[in-house]
Amino acid sequence: MKFIDEATIEVHAGNGGNGIVAFRREKFIPKGGPSGGDGGRGGSVIAVADRNINTLIDYRYARVHRARGGEHGQGSDRYGAAAEDIVLRMPVGTVITDAESGAIIADLALDGEQAILARGGRGGLGNLHFKSSTNRAPRQATKGTEGEHRRLRLELKVLADVGLLGLPNAGKSTLIAACSNARPKIADYPFTTLHPNLGVVRTGPAKSFVMADIPGLIEGAAEGAGLGHQFLRHLQRTRLLLHIVDVCPPGSRTDSEQDRRDLVDRLASEIRGLVAELKRYxxxxxxxxxxxxxxxxDVVGDALGQEFLAALKKKLRFRAAAYCVSGASRAGCEVLMQEIQHWLDAQRIAEIGSANPDVRFTPPEEGASVQ
Ligand SMILES: Nc1nc2c(ncn2[C@@H]2O[C@H](COP(=O)(O)OP(=O)(O)OP(=O)(O)O)[C@@H](O)[C@H]2O)c(=O)[nH]1
Ligand SMILES: [Mg+2]
Structure with a gap:
């Protein structure tokens, strides 16, 4: 499964123009001296983050980007013209790495941010530059240097505060549709979501955060099961993951005490499985x-849901926050979104605090908001 938010491109900067050897020749001016101009600079290839662009799809079609070379120098002291740079507009959140070495070349996190992907060659020097009192007729000139060329991988990482993680059909898209302005496709078959969806969750008049719904993840994704785990990169920049768990997956029963214990065991092992998959990535x-x-x-009811949650947390020795919700009936969604907003606000204040020691802030204890 290929996603359109990555691409591999080639960038070629232009070569610098050569400097040349020429002499001034004019009637009545014997031995006019050197007059070979310098070559012009080759064009560079530059990336610019542009918030009006939101996919890398164009780069899957236009793969090779070549800037022009600088003009060569000419006689009569004329310098070669520099070539224009070419500018590649990319979505904010694009990470550019060298396809060969894997080194990160640029991480375009802000609108307008620029990065030079391949530097144009320098123009060579004409013989003008080599004249001296002892060498009045230099026959020396240098060639322009080669422009850089590279193969680059472009990856678009979604910039979201919160990422949804879970098995297919856990109800991730339903939840983001219930809480945000996103309107993803929802259906009762696995792998409904093929591309990440972003939604803005409004929690107050001037408060909001961005949530990302991504395709379902299954065990064995590292080996390519399901849709693989490529799309997990969208979660790398989030601050918080919400691990969405279907409380009553197909085939589970809740009639007897034993059924319920089995169900908790099953949910715990599914959660562990996904965390192992995350680790592998x-x-x-x-x-x-x-x-x-x-x-x-809504399927099991409030009381049973809370009972399962408590048992699960105990079994997994899970200490962070945990909630019961229903994306379908929206029960618990409002509270959860408010808690997320508080947590994000606290994180931001803590970051400002650590950057500026004059601001004091005590972060709440982990798990303080557990219900
Ligand atoms: N009863 C009930 N059904 C739900 C709830 N949330 C989701 N569903 C149903 O579960 C099925 C899967 O929901 P989706 O939101 O598409 O699940 P997903 O996690 O996005 O699935 P993938 O995109 O395939 O990974 C749909 O039939 C939904 O109607 C819920 O809170 N209660
Ligand atoms: Mg979905």
Whole structure:
């Protein structure tokens, strides 16, 4: 499965023009001296983040980007013209890496941010530059240098504060549709969501955060099961993950005490499985703050939902926040969104505090908001 938010391109900067050897030749002016001009600079290839662009799809079609070379120098002291740079507009959130070495060249996180992807060659020097009192007729000139060329990988990382993570059909898209302005496709078959959806969650007159709904993840994704785990990169920049768990997945029963114990065991192992998958993709992602959200509360009812949540937390020794919600009936959604907003605000204040020691802030204890 290919996503349109990545592309591999080639960028070629222009070569510098050559400097030349020429002499001034005019009637009645014998030995007019050197007059070879310098070559012009080659054009560079520059990336600019533009918030009006939101996909990398254009770069999947136009793969090779070549800037022109600088003009060569000419006689009569004329310098070669520099070539124009070419500018590639990319969405905010594009990370550019060298396809060969994997080194990060640029991370365009802000609108208008620029990065030079390939530097144009310098123009060579004409023989004008080599004249001296002892060498009045230099026959020396230098060539322009080569422009850089590279193969680059472009990846668009969604800039969201909160990312939804969960098995297919857990109800991620339903939840983002219930809480934000996003209107993703929702259906009762797995892998309905093929591309990440972003939604803005408004929690107050001037308060909001951005949530990302991504395709469902299953165990074995690292080996390509389901849609693979490529899209997990969209979660790398979020501050908080919401691990959405279907409280009553198909085939589960809640009639007897034993059924309920089995169900908790099953949910716990599904959660562990997904965390293992996260770790396989990026251990840092697995260490990110993650809350458990037991979804589809309407199916089992409030009391049973809370009972399952408590049992799950105990079994997993889970200490961060955990909530029961229903995306379908919206029960618990409002409270959850407010808690997320508080948590994000506290994180931001803590960051400002650590950057500026004059601001004092004591972050709330982890799990303080557990219900
Ligand atoms: N009863 C009930 N059904 C729900 C709830 N949330 C989602 N569903 C149903 O569960 C099914 C899957 O919902 P989606 O929101 O598409 O699930 P998803 O996690 O986005 O699934 P993928 O995109 O395939 O990964 C749909 O039939 C929804 O109607 C809920 O809170 N209660
Ligand atoms: Mg979905």
């Amino acid at each position: 990026d251990p840092k992602l697995a260490r990110k703050p993650r809350w458990i959200i037991l979804n589809k509360l």
